[in-house]
Amino acid sequence: MRWRLIGGVIGVLLWSAPIYAENPGQSPQNLRRAAINSICLNPVGVVKKQGSRAWLEVFPEYAPALAGLQDFSHLWVFFWFHGNDNPEERRTLQVHPRRDPANPLTGVFATRAPVRPNLIGFTACRIIKVAGNVVEVADLDAQDGSPLLDLKPYIPGGDAIPEALTPEWLKRSKPPAD
DSSP: OOEEEESSSSOEEEESSOOOTTOSSOOHHHHHHHHOSEEEOOOOEEEEEETTEEEEEEOGGGGGGGTTGGGOSEEEEEEEOGGGOSHHHHHOOEEOGGGOTTSOOEEGGGSOOSOSSSOEEEEEEEEEEEETTEEEEESOOSOTTOEEEEEEEOOHHHHOOTTOOOOHHHHHOOOOOO
């Protein structure tokens, strides 16, 4: 009774045993199985980068989903950290943020590190142009060839949190020069 991945890096996770959510006194594993019977991540496109230029090439069947995106100045890009998709990187649960040993060892859920149990990344980008099934963007923090999982418009009233707090290490550290 284990999860198995079907379809490569991003495919379908299937649980190989039946789920009985109504059983009282369930173990945490049973609760997890009841909450997530299967997960399907279907890439909707791929990141293309050349120097400082970047494009989000959406697969043709998803091109209609781009309608109206040109009316926004920015968007959130959700992608798969495919360059870190190996068992060792997925087991990494603590890092020095921004790859700076001066920063405290911190859990990956409290960082934006690309190593994590599920390699879902996201970044905010400026939209330059939407044409056909391609979105040209600026400020994309993803690698060439990264599978696109989703695109969502950036909505200042809902996405900005002016009173958000951050730890001291973030205030004094600089991003890595990658």
